[in-house]
Amino acid sequence: ELVVIADPGLLRQRAQTLGLPLKLQEADFSTPAREQAAGTLTILPAVGTGPEAAHANATGLIAPTLSAPAEPGTLNRNNAAYVVKTLELAADGCLAGAFDAMITAPVQKSIINDAGIPFSGHTEFLAARTNTxxxxxxxxxxxxxxxxxxxxxxxxxxxxxxxxxxxxxxxxxxxxxxxxxxxxxxxxxxxxxxxxxxxxxxxxxxxxxxxxxxxxxxxxxxxxxxxxxxxxxxxxxxxxxxxxxxxxxxxxxxxxxxxxxxxxxxAVNITLGLPIVRTSVDHGTALDLAGTGAASDGSLRAALELAIELAPQSRAQASQ
CATH class of the missing domain: 3.40.718.10 (Isopropylmalate Dehydrogenase)
Structure with missing residues (x-):
């Protein structure tokens, strides 16, 4: 089951812009992972909603929300903390055992630093977050x-x-x-x-x-x-x-x-040495293609497939 850590409203807006069918379902960490049909994304629960919320509230795995509207291809420093929050949720969820792996999309480091948040990249952030x-x-x-x-x-x-x-x-x-x-x-x-x-x-x-x-x-x-x-x-x-x-x-x-x-x-970028599985795309943000549907998803698919391949090995090693 794939859990997308993002503002649910943003996902709906992008699906509408691109003319894609989309059904959102909230993650339930108290039950086994579910199969997903095409056009369905699992998201983190919102605060206080649905039967899944109690466990999510206890773990802190709550859907993040944007601070300002996100326009395709336009950077907004008001949303920098939101971007960092998505990474914190993914890493903390992996450390807690809620997730078996995390896959990161490209991030624009400059806008995060412009917002006053020191950020040198995913790799360094995850090393610090996991005390590696x-x-x-x-x-x-x-x-x-x-x-x-x-x-x-x-x-x-x-x-x-x-x-x-x-x-x-x-x-x-x-x-x-x-x-x-x-x-x-x-x-x-x-x-x-x-x-x-x-x-x-x-x-x-x-x-x-x-x-x-x-x-x-x-x-x-x-x-x-x-x-x-x-x-x-x-x-x-x-x-x-x-x-x-x-x-x-x-x-x-x-x-x-x-x-x-x-x-x-x-190609796929993998961070070794972490206590979790983390894969990522091998390219940048391509802001000129944001919201157009023209960006290639090849590297993201490869990162996802490799994370699925690596997760059982890592899980078995952790249980020994």
Whole structure:
């Protein structure tokens, strides 16, 4: 059962604008999940309404409401707190066991910050909300999975951020979640080098010699199956693709161009290291397409399908 965390009035307005049939039903967390017919969305109960409300009121899972009208494609800082509230409800519902996973749509970070609410992104928000010290960004397109050792850093700052401690933490999280969330018992992780040709024996950089290789040897001794450090220009060959369950790229534009070429519009962003399952689309808000019905739903569908796939594995792991 899919529960949409949004203002019910907004859902009705958008359905009317797009000429879509829509029936809303309130979630009942005291009963098993229900099958949903086409054109039906489950929403959080409103305060004090219906038989479902008592349990919802007790858990705090109440439908959020907009502070101002929401016009398609128009940002309104008065609704910034509403956007953050939807994320809080989803995360808290997952932590409480009401939801098995959460799927996030794109968010316009600038308008939230303009409203005076510090917000650097979904990933950082969810890490703080779940008291998680470190998380890892993983993008997936089909069977190709690419995690990042660093995320949104200027390229000049990347080498200093590649340390043994940071890489060890990233690889341990990646390895653990490939096991617990993806159900891969003995994952094989391909680790890219930082420099061209993985440093060319130290002639094109020494990070591979001084940081990456010693760490990989240490983690191999702990039982991890790791390939590398590999030259990034040949790491995505068919032979290596067939071996690797996931790749670890040293920086954003090293690994993600390959992934987005392989699955642009259908890739999924997964946050690893959280105590919950969180998937997301791999694109931005596309405000020019809001309310037109022309935006592609491919990535959202893929994020939903992957969340459904990951949820049972994560639930089984949590019960052990």
């Amino acid at each position: 010290a470190q998380v890892v960004m993983l993008l997936a397109a089909g069977e190709l999975r690419v995690a990042l050792a660093t995320t949104h850093l200027p390229l000049a700052d990347v080498p200093a951020a590649i340390t043994r401690d940071s890489l060890a933490c990233t690889l341990r999280i990646l390895h653990a979640d490939l096991q617990s969330k993806f159900g891969i018992r003995e994952p094989c992780i391909a680790v890219l080098g930082l420099n061209p040709h993985a440093g060319e024996g130290g002639h094109l950089g020494r990070e591979e010699i001084e940081v990456i290789t010693p760490l990989l040897e240490q983690l191999r001794a702990d039982g991890m199956h790791l390939l590398g450090p590999l030259p990034a220009d040949t790491a995505f060959s068919p032979t290596l693709l067939a071996q690797a369950d996931a790749y670890l790229a040293m920086f954003h534009d090293q690994g993600l161009p390959v992934l987005k070429y392989a699955g642009f519009g259908n």
